[in-house]
Amino acid sequence: FWEPILKWFYAYAVQPAQETNFIFDLEYFNISSSKRILFLLYKMAEMHENNFKINVEWRCQDGDIDMREVGNDYACMVNLPFTIVNSQPTHLVAVK
Numbered sequence: 001f002w003e004p005i006l007k008w009f010y011a012y013a014v015q016p017a018q019e020t021n022f023i024f025d026l027e028y029f030n031i032s033s034s035k036r037i038l039f040l041l042y043k044m045a046e047m048h049e050n051n052f053k054i055n056v057e058w059r060c061q062d063g064d065i066d067m068r069e070v071g072n073d074y075a076c077m078v079n080l081p082f083t084i085v086n087s088q089p090t091h092l093v094a095v096k
Contacts (some may be wrong), residue, residue, distance in 0.1 A: 003037050013043060019053040025087060026059075026067070034070075038077065045078045056080050059087040 012020075022044060041056065050052040052078065056078075058071035068084060075082035 002033070006036075008041070009040060010046050013047060016047055018053050020057045021056045021057060022049075024059065024071075027061070033062065036038070038074065041074055041078045041080065048080055054080055056082045058084045060084065061088070062086040 022040075024037070044054045044056065056075075058074065060067035060071060071082075071084045075084070
């Protein structure tokens with residue numbers, strides 16, 4: 001799962017746009033993914049320290065206290081503009 005994301009991120013980080021918005025919209029993640037997310041956030045903070053404008057939007061469903069708390073924890077760990085936003089649940093519909 002993480003290999004293509006990390007490959008893209010490393011390539012992007014070499015020459016990022018002057019301003020970048022990263023949006024995290026997750027329903028669930030495990031401990032392994034938590035470590036990868038934190039790694040990405042630290043790398044984004046490095047980009048931010050190098051005068052690139054990096055904004056992080058952490059989306060969580062209204063009422064999902066756990067996901068909001070994790071977003072707050074991440075926001076405290078990194079020196080980045082970090083916004084936590086309520087999002088509406090997405091419902092996938094199967095079409096036959």
